[in-house]
Amino acid sequence: MRQATLQLKTRIQNVNIMNNNIEIRKIILNTMFFALSGLALLYVLILGNIVFDIVQRKALEKEMLALSNKVGDLELSYLSISNSVDMVLSSSMGFKETKAAFATRKSLGYGATGEALGSFKIAKNEI
Numbered sequence: 279m280r281q282a283t284l285q286l287k288t289r290i291q292n293v294n295i296m297n298n299n300i301e302i303r304k305i306i307l308n309t310m311f312f313a314l315s316g317l318a319l320l321y322v323l324i325l326g327n328i329v330f331d332i333v334q335r336k337a338l339e340k341e342m343l344a345l346s347n348k349v350g351d352l353e354l355s356y357l358s359i360s361n362s363v364d365m366v367l368s369s370s371m372g373f374k375e376t377k378a379a380f381a382t383r384k385s386l387g388y389g390a391t392g393e394a395l396g397s398f399k400i401a402k403n404e405i
Contacts, residue, residue: 365375
């Protein structure tokens with residue numbers, strides 16, 4: 279037992295103890311600072327993008343309102359001009375009144391059963 283204790287003491291004394299914990303702590307702290315600063319930068323970029331989109335949306339809403347007012351004015355002028363069109367104006371511009379001709383469909387004929395082609399028959403169910 280004494281021999282084992284002596285061996286343990288000599289091995290413990292021969293071990294070169296380096297304080298690596300300080301280096302590891304510095305590396306971990308630096309990594310955490312870099313990660314935190316990266317996340318803060320990402321947050322600022324996303325927040326800036328959101329604010330930019332809100333400002334752009336408000337500008338587009340104003341433009342949309344101006345365009346809808348312009349469309350309303352154009353519709354009003356169209357209606358006032360269309361009410362002034364009559365036969366006298368159209369004949370003065372060279373238009374003539376035409377007679378309407380409609381296309382008619384000829385009968386397809388009858389099949390072997392005496393029914394018109396293309397027709398169908400519904401069976402009567404007397405249940």
